[in-house]
Structure formats: C-alpha cells, structure tokens
Amino acid sequence: MDTKNKGFDTKLIHSGDFENQFGAAVTPIYQTSTFAFKSANHGAALFDGKEKGYIYTRIANPTIDALEHKLADLENGFGAVVFASGMGAVSTLYAAMLKSGDHIVSSAAIYGPSRSLMETFFKDFGVASTFIDTSNLDEIEKAIRPNTKLLYVETPTNPTISLTDLKKASEIAHKHGVLLAVDNTFSSPYLQKPLDLGADIVLHSLTKFINGHADIVGGALIAKDPEIYARLRKTMTYFGANMDPHQAYMVIRGVKTLSIRVERAVENAIKVAEFLENHPKIAWVAYPGLKSHPQYELAKKQMKAPGTMISFGVKGGLKAGKTLMDNVHLALLAVSLGGVESLIQHPASMTHASLRKEARESAGISDELVRFSVGIENVEDIIEDLDNALKMI
Numbered sequence: 039m040d041t042k043n044k045g046f047d048t049k050l051i052h053s054g055d056f057e058n059q060f061g062a063a064v065t066p067i068y069q070t071s072t073f074a075f076k077s078a079n080h081g082a083a084l085f086d087g088k089e090k091g092y093i094y095t096r097i098a099n100p101t102i103d104a105l106e107h108k109l110a111d112l113e114n115g116f117g118a119v120v121f122a123s124g125m126g127a128v129s130t131l132y133a134a135m136l137k138s139g140d141h142i143v144s145s146a147a148i149y150g151p152s153r154s155l156m157e158t159f160f161k162d163f164g165v166a167s168t169f170i171d172t173s174n175l176d177e178i179e180k181a182i183r184p185n186t187k188l189l190y191v192e193t194p195t196n197p198t199i200s201l202t203d204l205k206k207a208s209e210i211a212h213k214h215g216v217l218l219a220v221d222n223t224f225s226s227p228y229l230q231k232p233l234d235l236g237a238d239i240v241l242h243s244l245t246k247f248i249n250g251h252a253d254i255v256g257g258a259l260i261a262k263d264p265e266i267y268a269r270l271r272k273t274m275t276y277f278g279a280n281m282d283p284h285q286a287y288m289v290i291r292g293v294k295t296l297s298i299r300v301e302r303a304v305e306n307a308i309k310v311a312e313f314l315e316n317h318p319k320i321a322w323v324a325y326p327g328l329k330s331h332p333q334y335e336l337a338k339k340q341m342k343a344p345g346t347m348i349s350f351g352v353k354g355g356l357k358a359g360k361t362l363m364d365n366v367h368l369a370l371l372a373v374s375l376g377g378v379e380s381l382i383q384h385p386a387s388m389t390h391a392s393l394r395k396e397a398r399e400s401a402g403i404s405d406e407l408v409r410f411s412v413g414i415e416n417v418e419d420i421i422e423d424l425d426n427a428l429k430m431i
C-alpha cells in the first residue's frame with residue numbers, strides 16, 4: 039500500500055508492505071541466505087546493478103527491505119539500513135563517515151560503548167574526539183575544528199536525560215560543513231523526528247522502543263541524503279553487521295504498536311516522575327516532563343511528549359540506591375529500556391561501566407544515579423513497588 043501521504047500510525051502498520059504470493063496479512067520471513075539467479079546473465083546483471091533483485095542476504099533481503107522502508111518512512115528519511123544490533127549501527131556510522139585525521143564532536147553522556155568505541159578503537163585508527171555538553175550550544179561551536187566531520191548527539195542522553203536543541207545544533211553543524219547524526223533511541227520517531235529538525239542521519243537501537251518487547255537486539259541508520267544512504271549501506275555490507283530476516287520480522291511486528299505503547303508508558307512516566315520528585319527519600323529527579331528539568335520548554339517544543347526514561351538520585355547516595363534496586367520486584371533489575379516492562383539499573387556500574395571514571399564524572403553520570411525505564415504496567419503497581427522499596431532504605 040502507498041503510505042506516502044498517510045498518518046504516522048498508518049505507516050506503523052502498513053509502510054514497507056509488499057505484495058506476496060498468497061496474500062499473507064503480514065510480511066513473510068524470507069529465511070534464506072541466498073537467491074537463485076534465472077541465468078548466468080541474470081546473475082551478472084544483478085551484480086552489475088543493471089537489473090534489480092536479490093542476490094545474498096548480507097546485501098539485501100525482502101523481509102529486511104520491508105523493515106528498512108518502514109523505518110525510513112517513520113523518520114521521513116530517504117533510506118534506512120538495519121543492523122544486527124544498535125552497536126552495529128554505531129560502529130558502521132563511525133566507519134562510514136570518519137577516517138584517519140578526522141574529528142568528531144559528541145555529547146559526553148551517550149550510551150557507554152558508543153563513547154568507549156570512539157575513545158579506544160577509533161582513536162587508535164587516528165580519529166580525534168571531543169565529548170561535551172551538547173545541551174550548551176556555545177560548547178558545540180567552540181568544539182568544532184577545521185577537521186570536524188560529524189556532530190553526534192543523543193537527545194535525551196543516556197543516562198542523564200539531558201536534551202540538545204536539534205534545530206539549533208544542526209544550524210551550527212551545517213555552518214561549519216559538519217554533518218549532524220542523532221541517536222534517537224530514547225525518543226523513538228513517535229516522539230521526535232530529528233531529520234525534520236535538520237539532522238542528516240538518525241540512529242536507533244531497535245532493541246528499545248521500536249521493537250518494544252525485549253526479545254531481539256537490532257539497530258538502524260536512516261539518512262536524508264541518497265549519497266550518505268549509499269555510503270552507509272556499502273559500509274554495512276563490507277562490515278557484515280547485517281540484520282537477520284527473522285529479526286526483521288520481529289521488529290516489523292513489534293513496531294506496529296509503537297504509538298500506543300509509548301503513549302501509555304509516557305502517561306505512566308509522568309506519574310512516576312511526580313511520585314519520585316515528591317518523595318522525601320529522593321534527592322533529585324531528571325525527567326523533561328517536570329518543570330524542574332532545565333530543558334522542560336525545549337522538550338515541549340522538540341518532542342511530542344517527554345518520554346519514558348527517568349534518572350534520579352536517592353538520599354544516601356549509592357548505598358541507598360542499591361537498597362532500592364535490590365528491593366523492587368515489579369520492575370526488573372536489568373539493562374536495556376523502552377520495552378513494555380519497567381526496568382531499573384545503575385549506569386555507573388552497568389551500562390556506562392566501560393567509561394573511564396573521569397569521563398563518567400565530567401558527563402554527569404554520578405555514582406548515585408539510578409535509571410528507570412517506565413513500562414506499560416498499571417501505574418499504581420509501579421509506584422507501589424517503588425514506594426515499598428524506598429521504605430527499605
């Protein structure tokens with residue numbers, strides 16, 4: 039079905055659909071590594087690009103294609119490339135867009151391995167990096183050098199829940215001939231569309247909101263420009279970080295309910311954040327739906343709703359935070375986020391443990407910070423669970 043001028047929810051359900059032999063209502067899984075050519079000339083024409091068709095699943099596959107079309111449509115991009123994991127997308131992005139002698143400017147508080155990969159492997163390959171607070175636009179301007187090629191931003195950031203003004207950040211980047219890539223994992227395209235705000239590339243860990251059911255890992259890059267899209271696709275094909283057809287089928291199934299899942303989780307998150315902010319044992323709460331958040335106004339402007347991720351500190355610091363985490367029973371004590379189930383975790387010792395202590399501290403990832411991913415359970419139960427755990431401190 040042509041979903042070009044249709045609404046976001048219609049695209050969630052129907053974008054990427056293709057006609058199939060038996061009229062199956064869902065996209066079939068083409069679980070095959072390779073595709074037979076009709077003749078030697080046909081095979082040669084496919085490799086040469088003179089004819090369109092499938093060759094080999096690392097290069098392209100109909101089920102994977104269907105997901106890529108849907109994601110490109112949801113983010114208003116030219117094309118999408120999907121990966122075996124979010125980190126497959128991160129490493130392919132760096133490899134495709136940066137070479138020895140180049141420089142990247144990035145948010146200091148990003149997913150730990152996205153930063154560690156740059157500060158270890160890519161540093162050894164001769165790529166320089168500067169990690170700053172991208173919510174401060176002056177810092178972006180100051181960090182850009184003549185050899186800067188990429189501005190890489192997470193908004194909201196993992197795990198500090200800080201926002202960057204994407205419209206203004208893209209203007210600064212483009213003024214200096216720098217491309218803006220945005221990790222949109224914490225928002226999902228339902229809440230925020232970076233390409234519409236001026237970004238050039240969007241990244242997702244599909245593991246999170248887009249799949250939404252904690253049963254696969256996956257990643258995606260979506261580009262606005264055909265040439266950048268081609269470069270990302272070529273790099274993925276060489277590095278072999280491709281998605282599997284069954285994985286793609288799972289994401290196609292999961293993403294169909296993105297709007298209603300996120301809407302319910304946001305409703306819950308607002309109530310959980312208010313509960314935490316008013317609790318005497320809580321020291322601070324970072325959630326852009328609270329007036330106390332420094333970018334409360336930016337969140338209203340840039341995002342459809344303030345998201346489902348909350349970070350907070352418990353009075354009594356790390357020790358008290360650990361007592362809380364050990365005593366919640368409804369929320370799983372687990373990394374990952376953006377699924378239907380509530381999750382709680384401790385970034386300094388878990389998701390961001392790969393960062394140097396100084397890097398964590400300068401990024402505002404304090405030892406006391408606890409991260410909560412609000413699910414779609416009954417909110418009274420989520421709050422009761424937190425309340426009971428807080429009584430144990």
Ligand code: LCS
Nearest residue numbers: 123124125149223243245256373374389
């Ligand atoms: N980008 C962000 C913002 C992430 O949060 C993650 C994973 C990735 C990229 C990488 O995606 P993956 O390879 O795991 O699909 N974030 C995780 C987290 O906060 N807890 O566990 C994984």
